[in-house]
Amino acid sequence: MTIAENLRQVKARMAQAAQRAQRAPDEITLVAVSKTKPLSLIAETAAAGQVDFGENRLEELCQKADAAAQSGLNGIRWHAIGTIQSRKAKLALRAAAQPDSGQLCLIHAVDRPKIAQRLSRLAAQNNLSLDVLLEVNVSGELSKHGFSPASLLTALPSLLDLPALRYRGLMTMAPFVPDAEQVRPCFRQLRRLLNDLRHNFPPDQNPQATWQHLSMGMTNDFEVAIEEGATIVRVGTAIFGHREYE
Secondary structure, X not given: OOHHHHHHHHHHHHHHHHHXXXXXXXXXXXXXXXXXOOHHHHHHHHHOOOOEEEEOOHHHHHHXXXXXXXXXXXXXXXXXXXXXXXXXXXXXXXXXXXXXXXXXXXXXXXXXXXHHHHHHHHHHHOOOOEEEEEEEOOOOOOOOOOEOHHHHXXXXXXXXXXXXXXXXXXXOOOOOOOOHHHHHHHHHHHHHHHHHHHHHOOOOXXXXXXXXXXXXXXXXXXXXXXXXXXXXEEEOHHHHOOHHHO
């Protein structure tokens, strides 16, 4: 199947999941995870109507954004979806400060106070504001990054004092399991945590925190994530295929 056909299938499955949850499909943003994929495949996917693309590594995001601009591939919204190392945080600023290379729409994986503080400091120095999600390790897996739900609630008052970050919601990485139903509780817990944040840290009192997004769900479980309230799903393999494309 072509990438355009894969993309149509993914969007159809998203719409069916939204219908089951009595949601509007346009409430959910599809991020095509293009890590390791060449610009030619990104261009092919964009030609099929895809706008949002996610990269795990900031270096790769910046390189592709620059290459896309040079080739005339405009209108892409880039998502930084991987863990950010403190020493590479400046790359997020580079991506955000060059709109001609495509818009850095969202940083998905602010997973600890240290990186939030660094991003805010660098952004303030450059008169920028960054839209971010806070990554939560709902499953408690040691291999996963992110705040625990309890540590997030403890850290949040100080995070909300950072001047250059706009908190758009939460993100999680669910365990990879054969049956997506097994991770439904993870997605449900993240949705409930977001509702708690809306209640305890309401946007009308914390204007830098809008709490509208739940970034959760990938190729193996995005339909369950949508049924549990995802507003952003991150899908790579179902669009681009497996390693033969690399």
